[in-house]
Amino acid sequence: SYELTQPPSVSVSPGQTARITCSGDALSRQYANWNQQKPGQAPVSVIYKDTERPSGIPERFSGSSSGTTVTLTISGVQAEDEADYYCQSADSSGGTPHVVFGGGTKLTVL
Amino acid sequence: QVQLVQSGAEVKKPGASIKVSCKTSGYTFTGYHMHWVRQAPGQGLEWMGIINPSGGNTFYAQNFQGRVTMTRDTSTSTVNMELSSLRSEDTAVYYCAVDYNDYFNWGQGTLVTVSS
Numbered sequence: 001s002y003e004l005t006q007p008p009s010v011s012v013s014p015g016q017t018a019r020i021t022c023s024g025d026a027l028s029r030q031y032a033n034w035n036q037q038k039p040g041q042a043p044v045s046v047i048y049k050d051t052e053r054p055s056g057i058p059e060r061f062s063g064s065s066s067g068t069t070v071t072l073t074i075s076g077v078q079a080e081d082e083a084d085y086y087c088q089s090a091d092s093s094g095g096t097p098h099v100v101f102g103g104g105t106k107l108t109v110l
Numbered sequence: 111q112v113q114l115v116q117s118g119a120e121v122k123k124p125g126a127s128i129k130v131s132c133k134t135s136g137y138t139f140t141g142y143h144m145h146w147v148r149q150a151p152g153q154g155l156e157w158m159g160i161i162n163p164s165g166g167n168t169f170y171a172q173n174f175q176g177r178v179t180m181t182r183d184t185s186t187s188t189v190n191m192e193l194s195s196l197r198s199e200d201t202a203v204y205y206c207a208v209d210y211n212d213y214f215n216w217g218q219g220t221l222v223t224v225s226s
Binding site: 033042048086100101102104 | 215
């Protein structure tokens with residue numbers, strides 16, 4: 001089965017740059033999305049199709065892709081960015097696309 | 111704007127079934143696939159399946175095949191998810207999420223507690 005691997009945690013100080021990676025074989029041929037989830041809230045999409053940002057998402061959120069790894073970068077991290085981040089992609093094996101999530105990364109703002 | 115409003119929290123006994131609804135607005139209901147995702151307490155996101163509101167076609171994740179049924183009502187722009195033979199491990203928040211313009215717009219979530 002298709003898996004996406006994320007680091008369990010990342011810590012940064014306010015104003016620094018946070019980078020969260022997500023690895024999986026199919027990422028070389030499938031787009032990835034990133035979802036932010038704050039405690040007690042529903043997830044919110046912050047990056048889609050590797051690099052695109054939905055309207056209303058601050059410019060400090062960006063995405064990149066290289067081979068089988070995608071990266072979410074948050075520049076000038078703010079306290080409000082402390083949250084869990086989940087990468088998301090699709091697996092088309094078997095002919096029908098279905099969705100896979102990474103295990104999630106807890107971003108701590110020190 | 112896209113809005114997904116889910117039904118309220120429920121408590122069920124083991125062996126029972128649950129039906130969670132997701133009422134949509136702000137977009138063309140039949141134009142975009144709807145997914146269901148759940149999250150057990152303290153755990154990550156788990157994809158359950160997808161429904162095409164246009165024709166009602168569904169595809170379920172292997173972990174839920176035989177226990178989950180997704181349906182839609184085009185007259186009310188509502189999607190439903192029914193999970194049967196509930197067990198304690200099904201205690202989770204259940205989310206609907208529409209794949210709108212290549213990213214998910216999420217409902218607010220519905221807490222389902224399975225307890226005797």
